[in-house]
Amino acid sequence: MLVIENLHANVGDKPILKGLSLIVNAGEVHAIMGPNGAGKSTLAHVLAGREGYTVTQGTATFDGKDLLDLEPHERAAAGLFLGFQYPVEIPGVSNLLFLRTALNAQRRLRGEPEISGADFMKKVRTESAVLGLDMEMLKRGVNVGFSGGEKKRNEAFQLGMLEPKLALLDETDSGLDIDALRIVSEGINRFRSPERAVLLITHYQRLLDHVRPDYVHVLADGRIVETGGPDLALRLEAQGYEGIAA
Amino acid sequence: MTSETETLRNPQASAAIDELSTYKWGFATDIEQDFAPKGLNEDTVRFISAKKNEPEWMLEWRLKAYRIWLTLPTPEWAKLKIPPIDYQDAYYFAAPKAKPTLASLDELDPEIRRTYEKLGIPIEEQKVLAGVEGARRVAVDAVFDSVSVATTFREELKRAGVIFLSISEAMREYPDLVRKHLGSVVPVRDNYFACLNAAVFSDGTFVYVPKGVRCPMELSTYFRINAENTGQFERTLIIAEEGAYVSYLEGCTAPMRDENQLHAAVVELIAETDAEIKYSTVQNWYPGDKDGKGGIYNFVTKRALCRGARSKVSWTQVETGSAITWKYPSCVLAGEDSVGEFYSVAVTNNYQQADTGTKMIHLGKGTTSTIISKGISAGRSDNSYRGLVRIGPSAEGARNFTQCDSLLIGDKSGAHTIPYIEVKNPSAIIEHEATTSKISEDQKFYAMSRGLNSEDAVALIVNGFCKEVLQQLPMEFAVEAQKLLGISLEGSVG
Numbered sequence: 001m002l003v004i005e006n007l008h009a010n011v012g013d014k015p016i017l018k019g020l021s022l023i024v025n026a027g028e029v030h031a032i033m034g035p036n037g038a039g040k041s042t043l044a045h046v047l048a049g050r051e052g053y054t055v056t057q058g059t060a061t062f063d064g065k066d067l068l069d070l071e072p073h074e075r076a077a078a079g080l081f082l083g084f085q086y087p088v089e090i091p092g093v094s095n096l097l098f099l100r101t102a103l104n105a106q107r108r109l110r111g112e113p114e115i116s117g118a119d120f121m122k123k124v125r126t127e128s129a130v131l132g133l134d135m136e137m138l139k140r141g142v143n144v145g146f147s148g149g150e151k152k153r154n155e156a157f158q159l160g161m162l163e164p165k166l167a168l169l170d171e172t173d174s175g176l177d178i179d180a181l182r183i184v185s186e187g188i189n190r191f192r193s194p195e196r197a198v199l200l201i202t203h204y205q206r207l208l209d210h211v212r213p214d215y216v217h218v219l220a221d222g223r224i225v226e227t228g229g230p231d232l233a234l235r236l237e238a239q240g241y242e243g244i245a246a
Numbered sequence: 247m248t249s250e251t252e253t254l255r256n257p258q259a260s261a262a263i264d265e266l267s268t269y270k271w272g273f274a275t276d277i278e279q280d281f282a283p284k285g286l287n288e289d290t291v292r293f294i295s296a297k298k299n300e301p302e303w304m305l306e307w308r309l310k311a312y313r314i315w316l317t318l319p320t321p322e323w324a325k326l327k328i329p330p331i332d333y334q335d336a337y338y339f340a341a342p343k344a345k346p347t348l349a350s351l352d353e354l355d356p357e358i359r360r361t362y363e364k365l366g367i368p369i370e371e372q373k374v375l376a377g378v379e380g381a382r383r384v385a386v387d388a389v390f391d392s393v394s395v396a397t398t399f400r401e402e403l404k405r406a407g408v409i410f411l412s413i414s415e416a417m418r419e420y421p422d423l424v425r426k427h428l429g430s431v432v433p434v435r436d437n438y439f440a441c442l443n444a445a446v447f448s449d450g451t452f453v454y455v456p457k458g459v460r461c462p463m464e465l466s467t468y469f470r471i472n473a474e475n476t477g478q479f480e481r482t483l484i485i486a487e488e489g490a491y492v493s494y495l496e497g498c499t500a501p502m503r504d505e506n507q508l509h510a511a512v513v514e515l516i517a518e519t520d521a522e523i524k525y526s527t528v529q530n531w532y533p534g535d536k537d538g539k540g541g542i543y544n545f546v547t548k549r550a551l552c553r554g555a556r557s558k559v560s561w562t563q564v565e566t567g568s569a570i571t572w573k574y575p576s577c578v579l580a581g582e583d584s585v586g587e588f589y590s591v592a593v594t595n596n597y598q599q600a601d602t603g604t605k606m607i608h609l610g611k612g613t614t615s616t617i618i619s620k621g622i623s624a625g626r627s628d629n630s631y632r633g634l635v636r637i638g639p640s641a642e643g644a645r646n647f648t649q650c651d652s653l654l655i656g657d658k659s660g661a662h663t664i665p666y667i668e669v670k671n672p673s674a675i676i677e678h679e680a681t682t683s684k685i686s687e688d689q690k691f692y693a694m695s696r697g698l699n700s701e702d703a704v705a706l707i708v709n710g711f712c713k714e715v716l717q718q719l720p721m722e723f724a725v726e727a728q729k730l731l732g733i734s735l736e737g738s739v740g
Contacts, residue, residue: 048695051687072694073703081695088692092710101706102696109697141710158696 001026001197002047002067002166007058008222009046016042018222019058024166027194031208032201033233034219035241040201041085043219044170048082049075062166076102077109079165081158083172087151090142095154096124098142099161106162127160131187149180156187167191167198173207185210205237282339288312291445294339298414298449301421311434311444318438324572324601325630325662328543331508338446338479399463406462408492409454413481416452423454427485431514431551431578439510439572440547443479447512450481455490455521464720465494480511486521488554493524495720509568511546519554519581524562526719527575528727531567536737538597538626541569548575549605552584552613560587561604562718564727566734569598574632576605579613579641586615589715591727593708593734594627594659603633603664608641608674617648620712622731623659624738630662637674644674652682653711655704655738705732 002024009017016039024030034040046053047060049072060067062078070078090098104114115123128138131153143151152172159167169188173181188198188211200213208216208230216232217224220241226232282293291312295305320328403410409420417424434444455461486492509531515523525548534541544567550559561575577586588604606615615635623629635646652661663680685707693703709716709728716724 048691050691050695071699072691073697073699076695076697084692084695086688088686088688090689090693090707090710092713093706098693098696098706101702102693102698105699105702106697162696 002060002062002199004047004060005058007043007046007060008056009042010054010056011042011052015056016222017046020219020223021058022217022224024197024199026165026197028215029192029198029200029211029213030215030217031213031233032199032217032219032224033203033205033236033241036203038219039222040219041170044082044085044168044201047075047168048072048080073105074109076162076164077106081162081164081167083152083155083159083167083169085171085174087143087146087155089144089146091144093142094140095138095142099124099158102158103162123161127157130160130190131157131183133157148175149177152176152184153180153187156184159191160187165196167196168201169198170201171203172200173202173204181207182210205233208233282337284337285334286312286336286338286446290338294446294448297339298417300414300417303425304417307429307434308445311441312446314435315438315441315445318435318441320438321572324632325628325664326570326572326599326601328570331543333442336508339448402462407456407459408461409452410465411452413447413450413452413483416454416483420452420454423485424452424483427483427514427516428481429514431516431549432512432547437547439545440512443481443510443512443547447479447481450483450511451496452482453484453492453494455484455486455492457487458489459487460490461492465492478509480509482511482513484514484523484525485516486518486523486557488518489520490518491522493526493720495526495528495723497528497530507540507543509542509544509546511548513546513548513575515548515550515559517550517552517554517557517559517581517584520556521554522558522560523550524560525550525575526723527561527563527565528719528723528730529563529565529567529571530730530734532569533567533596533598533734534569536596538569541598542567543570544568544573545570546573548573550575550577550586552577552579552581552586552610554584555581555610556583556585557581558585558587560589560718562589562715563591563602564715564719564730565590565592565600565602566730568600571598571600571602573602574604576607576634577615578607578609579615579644580609581613582610583612583614584610585613588615588617588619588633589718590619590631591622591712591715591731592620592629592631593622593731594624594629595734595738596625596627598625598627600628601630601632603631605634606636606646608635608637608644608646611640611642612644613641614645615647617646617650618714619648619650620715621650621652621661621663622655622708622711622735623652623661624655624735626658628660628662630664632664632666634666634668635676636666636668637671637676639670641671642673644671646674646676648676648678650678650680651711652680653708654682654684655735701732701736704735704738705729708732708735 004020004022007017007020032040046055055068062080065078067075100120107114133153143154146154155172172184176184200211213230216228216230218226282290288309291308295308432440434441484494515525517523531542531544552559559577565571575588579586586606592600592602594600603619604617617633619631621629621631631650637644650663654661661682665678667676685704689707690703693706694700698706708731716727719727
């Protein structure tokens with residue numbers, strides 16, 4: 001599904017990714033762990049197409065398409081979802097309007113018909129119930145007045161509503177208390193299926209107790225330095241990044 | 247905007263002249279002609295008045311206005327760069343000629359066509375707007391019978407006792423009403439442009455809602471179907487008698503093809519005891535091209551007199567068009583506990599300039615006013631909010647709340663907030679809030695990562711910013727106004 005080969009990327013003039021390669025197949029859950037400044041968030045932003053990042057070398061394809069050639073909204077329509085570490089507030093635009101506009105924009109780009117109001121609301125009720133978001137919150141401006149945990153739950157809600165093929169979750173667990181972590185994890189687990197894949201970017205092992213990955217990668221200094229199973233995350237927790245990346 | 251003097255254009259008159267120049271009589275001021283000769287003098291004013299079969303008092307009124315106009319200075323206090331205007335190099339009256347007709351929509355400028363489609367205007371209505379040959383007939387044949395709908399509306403209004411006429415018709419049919427109120431809110435000598443309007447206004451609208459009558463429809467509904475060509479110097483007079491209610495919407499979200507460069511309209515509203523007038527405007531005149539060439543100068547005087555106790559006037563405006571906008575819809579709150587409201591969205595892009603706001607003049611006890619202004623500046627445009635809140639000595643317990651928010655797009659545009667507050671009664675409570683923000687890259691990227699393209703992302707964020715104002719508009723226009731905001735900002739985001 002996602003094939004990254006020898007990816008080099010700069011922020012400004014500063015090289016951050018320095019030859020990163022990774023293959024994610026449908027049905028798999030990958031976790032990318034690493035110390036601060038290793039390039040985890042840069043990887044997420046480069047894949048989602050944020051401005052200000054320059055790819056200097058290497059390729060990234062998504063379902064065979066050159067991902068780096070697409071605009072951010074085209075990547076979304078192709079099935080890529082970025083869960084933000086710091087979800088953004090958009091005052092005056094209700095969460096529901098935002099999601100429906102986004103969903104229909106994606107559908108139009110894919111040549112699919114727009115979702116009907118009734119189908120949309122049905123889906124909203126199902127997905128929001130799982131994440132404990134009430135209707136009043138969803139009628140408020142996008143993320144406006146949401147606590148840190150509510151923002152992350154809202155990200156998981158959007159994931160459920162937009163049904164991408166690949167969820168790229170950037171530090172989704174940061175700022176969550178134990179209960180919120182469990183709820184958000186459940187949202188991610190519900191998303192898992194043989195047709196879909198998840199790339200979790202995380203600092204800590206604790207998310208992986210709830211969402212069990214198939215592969216764990218260690219990202220250090222812009223490259224993946226080690227790959228293993230879930231036990232690698234446990235070793236990291238015990239030994240720290242120093243021991244592994246050295 | 248170019249710095250040279252620009253000639254005011256009026257293609258209808260030009261065409262008429264081209265036609266007439268082949269005649270041996272040339273340009274004599276002949277009542278049989280359907281245009282006034284170039285330039286402005288007393289004869290022009292007499293010609294216009296005669297053409298419209300006006301009563302003598304009306305001619306005198308116009309002549310008085312003209313003579314005062316000669317003595318008035320042009321207003322220079324606004325934060326606008328207005329190129330010098332040669333008032334003698336313009337035509338002030340031309341009977342409306344049929345617009346150039348197109349054989350089909352395929353002949354229409356693709357740019358305008360695209361805008362119509364983005365606004366979601368039905369094909370038949372597009373044809374009427376674009377002046378496609380036989381469009382009205384087509385519209386009649388279509389599902390919606392526009393002519394009979396318009397007739398039905400007229401009858402319904404008549405039954406309710408609402409007078410809704412062109413101001414020329416009203417002058418003939420209800421001379422006493424017009425004479426009593428015309429110029430009573432915006433006096434002839436009020437300002438340069440209002441005075442010019444008084445001398446040469448071509449036509450406009452007259453609405454009279456009698457005591458206790460609630461106008462049975464949004465007067466916008468009528469215009470949607472009957473999109474008439476509006477004049478260069480429009481004059482509107484709306485009177486709501488005791489306990490009456492009327493909602494009026496002027497303008498159109500569709501870009502109107504109008505080559506008249508100077509628009510100097512005057513709108514007067516009068517609300518008696520317990521009456522309410524809701525006046526909404528969507529203004530989308532040609533703003534000029536990307537380099538600031540051409541575009542309409544929109545110099546408008548709008549004022550409401552809340553004369554009766556508990557009367558209420560709401561101005562709502564969405565201003566996206568015109569090269570230069572100079573406009574301050576105001577309320578004189580004379581009646582006790584009367585209420586004035588001003589909700590405004592002003593968008594400027596490329597080289598557009600807007601200096602707009604309101605004046606709330608509190609005279610009566612317990613009067614309240616609310617001002618919500620949203621200015622959006624993109625490109626190299628300049629957008630100023632200029633507002634006056636004046637509390638007179640007798641306005642015991644008056645209140646005002648003002649909120650002015652500015653949104654900047656890009657780094658070459660300007661936003662300015664210029665509030666004037668004059669309080670002569672110590673019991674008044676006045677609140678003023680102002681913010682300036684930019685659309686952040688974070689917001690834009692967030693929306694794009696969910697599937698919106700760059701322009702739709704900006705439009706969504708801007709609509710959120712304007713929400714409090716847009717929700718004041720009548721439903722069907724709110725939807726169109728939202729799309730219009732997006733279209734107006736096209737190309738403003740890299």
